[in-house]
Amino acid sequence: MDNKLKKALKQNALMEAAFELFTKQGFGKTSISEIAEKAEVAKGTFYLYFKDKYDLRSRITAHKAEQILHRARQEAGITEDMDFEEMLLRLISRTIDILAEDKLLAAFLVKNLGYSTLQKSGLLKEAVEMAGGAYKDPEIMLCLILELTGSASYSAIAAAEPVNISELKPHLLGAISAILEKYRKE
Amino acid sequence: MDNKLKKALKQNALMEAAFELFTKQGFGKTSISEIAEKAEVAKGTFYLYFKDKYDLRSRITAHKAEQILHRARQEAGITEDMDFEEMLLRLISRTIDILAEDKLLAAFLVKNLGYSTLQKSGLLKEAVEMAGGAYKDPEIMLCLILELTGSASYSAIAAAEPVNISELKPHLLGAISAILEKYRKE
């Protein structure tokens, strides 16, 4: 009903407010009062939707990650006839582009999105299976690729170190190709 | 003389106590009282040595990083006649071993040691110069390698994901080789 809609709106307002504050001033320096104030909601209302700050953070993380991955997949222009390498590179490339548009989101996800969360999302399992035919040790290989991608692109996005993300991107994709090559069953 | 020694000991006691608490229960959940208590020092003494918790953290980070790198270099068995690749792989391998022995230290450094801190340490600059003769874009290449190493080995050390560190290590070194190969001047 209208009621459910309202509820969802309040929850969403809280999550968005918290996300902004967490990214701008850090999790530790953000209080529940601040979040409630920014969301234009009473302090007590917070507890109607979330157990505490930690609960809120993990729900934001999952939500944001899902959004990003879903969008990246949609926009990556993947077709049936592509091979695994091309699909993966396209997906990564598009994800980087999306994160590059939003430094704060990138920083937030890198800090809070562990490999284990990704594993749960199903996407990774899917990818491991797809890679299984043509590559050795697909899970380890994908882990290496994902860690490299996350870590290096974060550094370039957030601090432009050692170079900015658009300059880094071809290098990163090249390195990924090299790793894939190494793991390809001859 | 004696006084300075005592002072250094107190400071060290505070840093060690804080390090343990930060790694065991997290930075945000550690209070200055706790640190002082664990260091067997009065609360007020903390403020004789550190401005606040943040100051303490950054000084611990720098200190620990320097320790690790120094030890790794000492123990890596590097000799004059080695080529760059061998030296780098040995250094990384030894660093991983050291970190593998101490999960908590690994976690702490990954969280708090940014690429920029490493850059300041001088070691990186040195490596870039050494690589300059035989590799294209040495800084970017090294950045990719370091991010991959830090991120992947952390995941393996801290959570044994996707596999434990001893299993991951050969894969990681292999991936690094593949990246080096890609950047080698013909």
Place this chain on the structure above:
Amino acid sequence: MDNKLKKALKQNALMEAAFELFTKQGFGKTSISEIAEKAEVAKGTFYLYFKDKYDLRSRITAHKAEQILHRARQEAGITEDMDFEEMLLRLISRTIDILAEDKLLAAFLVKNLGYSTLQKSGLLKEAVEMAGGAYKDPEIMLCLILELTGSASYSAIAAAEPVNISELKPHLLGAISAILEKYRKE
């Protein structure tokens, strides 16, 4: 409604408690905990109403000054047909009587009520205008009178120096008359 009333009551309780403590033991030796305890309110509640001790003090000062002036005016028995001198003397006389009843209040106001606060209150401006017709330099004249009154009666009220206030009062009013005389337009 009821809520607002409660809020006002709490604020008032804090101000009254603080006033008593400030006057009895001094501002510097009064802690916020003490104030809260005396007001029978939790420590945190203090910060719901006041920024800090300084904020509280200035609000008490303004509040007390307004109270006193209002009461003095009410009780001074001023009528339309009186001339300025009579009105002023009656007002001052009544103010002194009120302060004489409450040494601590007198001490508090003398310490914390600057001339500038009085200026803001509007009463002074009014008096300046009224005096303008019959007296030269009315603002300076009134300033001299007020400073003399405040300072001398404080000394007599608080310490009975050189004599107690009831003995001093006629002298003070006499001195004020002399000053008025001096400034009267021929």
Place this chain on the structure above:
Amino acid sequence: MDNKLKKALKQNALMEAAFELFTKQGFGKTSISEIAEKAEVAKGTFYLYFKDKYDLRSRITAHKAEQILHRARQEAGITEDMDFEEMLLRLISRTIDILAEDKLLAAFLVKNLGYSTLQKSGLLKEAVEMAGGAYKDPEIMLCLILELTGSASYSAIAAAEPVNISELKPHLLGAISAILEKYRKE
């Protein structure tokens, strides 16, 4: 000896440092550490010379007041043949000039120098005796004059309210004349 000189110098350094800090940031916001630091003396040394902050303050007050009064008397150009009124006016005028040169000193003395301290200084007693011949109630009269002078000139010096001190001075001296007139035995 040299030793006594050294001692006196340290004590003096502490008093001067404290005076500056008390006037600049207030008594309550000045700590003993700060005073010692500014005096370039170890914290513990403070306790060799003063019992606590209050002791220090009262000694500074007495010292500064004596200095001022002595200087004012020296510079007032008083001669044997002057009558009481002229002497008093000259003394007050010179004192105001001295205080006008040093706002902070003026503020400090007004806050900390009570009428009772003045009484102890002997100067007041002397003045009362001198006035005794020609004026009624000489002590009360002098008290009124001193309170008026202190209070009004402080306001003008510290805040230029209602006008600056050089503008106020003739008014103040005029008012004093009027008071003297009133108390003169016919």
Place this chain on the structure above:
DNA sequence: TATGAATGAGTTTTCATTCAT
């Protein structure tokens, strides 16, 4: 459901004072 005043435990921080050197 929603509110926001109230709480008080817990945290940071300051600082007068001591005392071994």
Place this chain on the structure above:
DNA sequence: AATGAATGAAAACTCATTCAT
């Protein structure tokens, strides 16, 4: 006499959480 590191009691201030409305 002089030092200044160390102390710890006490102050200021924060904030998650509750609960009456």
